[in-house]
Amino acid sequence: MSEGYEGYAEFGAAAPDRTGQAEAFDAIGARYDDVFPHKEGQVRSGRWLAETLSPGSRVLDVGCGTGLPTARQLSDAGHRVVGVDLSARMLDLARMHVPDGEFHQRDIASLRTEGPDGLGQFDGIACHFTLLMLPRKEIPYALRQLRALLRPGGLLSLSMVEADLDDAAIPFLGHTIRVSGYLRDELRLIVSAAGLEIAGEDSYAYAPASTDVPPEHQLFLNCRRA
Template identity: 40%
Template sequence: MSEELTTAAELFDAIGAGYEEAFGRPPVVDAAVRELLAVLPPSARVLDVGSGTGRPVAADLVAAGHRVTGIDVSAEMVRIAREQVPGAEFVQADVREWESEPESWDAVCAFFPFLQLARAETERALGRIAGWLVPGGRFALITVPSDVENVPVDFLGHSIRVTSFPADALVERVRAAGLEVTGTRAETFAPDKPGAEPEEHLLISARKPG
């Protein structure tokens, strides 16, 4: 195990394409993308928070004709995504600081970007995301639900600190941000990497009223 990496940018710069090799297409991610594709208007504007390598999320949305912008704290992930999904725009940015016009996105995806944020930071990010959505806009959030805060774990050979919420508590925080929760889905996923432990994935689907 390497020395502890203190930021998500350092972690994902180090992992790079290895993340996609290990995690591929988790079933809950496929389910979230299918849900979005079933309800989005044509040429929808979609923001992918924590866009990673660009696959499968941005790639699938672009292939369906949607206009995708991905933001990620990792310069290496942004480089890979730009190469793999040239039809989307990718920006190196932190969701805690990135600015967007109110009501400018038809959908926002946030697949695993909050696990290295403090709980208060996640709550603020959810509120900001709700403000960025158009009335009727869709929000899809995926995480590893757990009642943990700043707990050290091994992740693909790196020691990191993780914070999360139990499933019910996170659902309540999505509602507190002003969004209507339309459904949840839980799956157990085993990464394709020797020694990687199975983990629970939780999808929270939501809609901005209006």
């Protein structure tokens, strides 16, 4: 997975290896939606994106998972949806749930507008809880990549779990994943530094349906490319 990671030279590292993350979500598959059945914050954030964009906009769902709720929400609103995810199993489910969508197995760090695997630019991007899977040193770079994928004035619906963590291993539905997070003031600063204006913000206390996953505090930022 080395192609398309030129930006990671600034970290002095090769392409990140997120095989373990992908394998965990392959194994979890459809159980994810059972464990997280109530996604009011994500639905509201997706509604903002769907309703604020012009009809028929081109929208990227980064870390689309099973396609529920966001990719299908955007597709049902008449937008042209492209979804990317690390997990092949999640993508199979997304294609089933959102038959009009276009889906690719990609790491967020490999996303480009141009080149052989370029996706072009988008009017809007949804990135719900995907940056959690990156070490903190990669998150500012990933946000700049998302900004580059947006057309001028384009919209970004972004969500994170509020937590003071950096690449921490945590148990998750019988598997181990690595996650990062920020407290909200620091998250705002990092998002703004990437050239994204914060137009609105929401937060939710969330208790998953499974006791295997701890409660969390979710942050949602509605952003625009500056």
